[in-house]
Amino acid sequence: MAQRWTNTLKDRDCTPESVFLNRRQWMAGAAAGVGLAGLGMPAAASETLEPNSYDDITQYNNYYEFGTGKGDPARNAHTLTTAPWSVKIDGLVDKPGDYAFEDILKAMTIEDRIYRFRCVEAWSMVIPWNGFELADLLAMAGVQSDAKYVAFETALRPDEMPGVRFPVLDWPYVEGLRLDEAMHPLTIMATGIYGKDIPNQNGAPLRLVVPWKYGFKSIKSVVRITLTDKQPATSWNKANAREYGFYSNVNPQVDHPRWSQASERPIGGGLFAKRKPTLMLNGYEEDVAALYAGMDMKKNF
Numbered sequence: 001m002a003q004r005w006t007n008t009l010k011d012r013d014c015t016p017e018s019v020f021l022n023r024r025q026w027m028a029g030a031a032a033g034v035g036l037a038g039l040g041m042p043a044a045a046s047e048t049l050e051p052n053s054y055d056d057i058t059q060y061n062n063y064y065e066f067g068t069g070k071g072d073p074a075r076n077a078h079t080l081t082t083a084p085w086s087v088k089i090d091g092l093v094d095k096p097g098d099y100a101f102e103d104i105l106k107a108m109t110i111e112d113r114i115y116r117f118r119c120v121e122a123w124s125m126v127i128p129w130n131g132f133e134l135a136d137l138l139a140m141a142g143v144q145s146d147a148k149y150v151a152f153e154t155a156l157r158p159d160e161m162p163g164v165r166f167p168v169l170d171w172p173y174v175e176g177l178r179l180d181e182a183m184h185p186l187t188i189m190a191t192g193i194y195g196k197d198i199p200n201q202n203g204a205p206l207r208l209v210v211p212w213k214y215g216f217k218s219i220k221s222v223v224r225i226t227l228t229d230k231q232p233a234t235s236w237n238k239a240n241a242r243e244y245g246f247y248s249n250v251n252p253q254v255d256h257p258r259w260s261q262a263s264e265r266p267i268g269g270g271l272f273a274k275r276k277p278t279l280m281l282n283g284y285e286e287d288v289a290a291l292y293a294g295m296d297m298k299k300n301f
């Protein structure tokens, strides 16, 4: 796979997965570097995460713009043009404008982050992302003091996205975070997987990753980021407000109206792989619980 961008970890392009994993496993959970001192290692950091294979991560996807089957994105997303690419950053920022993806990359520090990934459909993976902290990108644009939320938008290209002919969702796909969630050091924009440019089916050239929330919050192929003082509309909430809330924090105690969220099916373990218990805030409780102190997480699901 050719490298299209200058600083997306070229040297690891042909590193075997196993070697890469041995070098990188320590990253698991410790990425935020917060809450560690004096408290001992949080649960998220003490468990050694075994990442899924590159094939699992890039062949079993949700990206409805390319079809609703798990194999559709891998089959169809090659039609998405990802260069040139720019992200419009607007709203309550000092420096609104269209930021070229190359310029963003030059200004950002790309890190390795091995994160749990939990879809609301109750399957899960462990994914070794490469990316930068969203907080750094927001700082580049200069967040104004009255901003309270961040809204995100995926590209909408009917000529390149066969799935948007179908009204499964109200296109373009949109998502949102509270500003403090967006600024949290665990929140990244991913540009790679296993040291390779992120494949189209996973949201090239850059997608949000919020590891303590259900996967649908992690919006793909982002073209617009808007700082606002109002809670933004989100695609799945618009589609079914009873089933999908704004927060969508992983929570084994709050079931989806149609299924339990208490456990999950790890992808890649084979047909008879055992389900495993779902962790509060997907295992990142020590890092992010403070964001929700005093909030009723059942009401604010």
Ligand SMILES: Nc1nc2c(c(=O)[nH]1)N[C@H]1C(S)=C(S)[C@@H](COP(=O)(O)O)O[C@H]1N2
Binding pocket: 057, 060, 061, 062, 063, 064, 065, 118, 119, 120, 154, 173, 201, 202, 203, 214, 215, 216, 217, 218, 219, 220, 221
């Ligand atoms: N634009 C867009 N982003 C999206 C989706 C989508 O359909 N369109 N699906 C979401 C859902 S439901 C999940 S579980 C994750 C899947 O990410 P992955 O395919 O990289 O595992 O992407 C999320 N981001």
Ligand SMILES: [Mo]
Binding pocket: 062, 119, 120, 121, 214, 215, 216
């Ligand atoms: Mo999902």
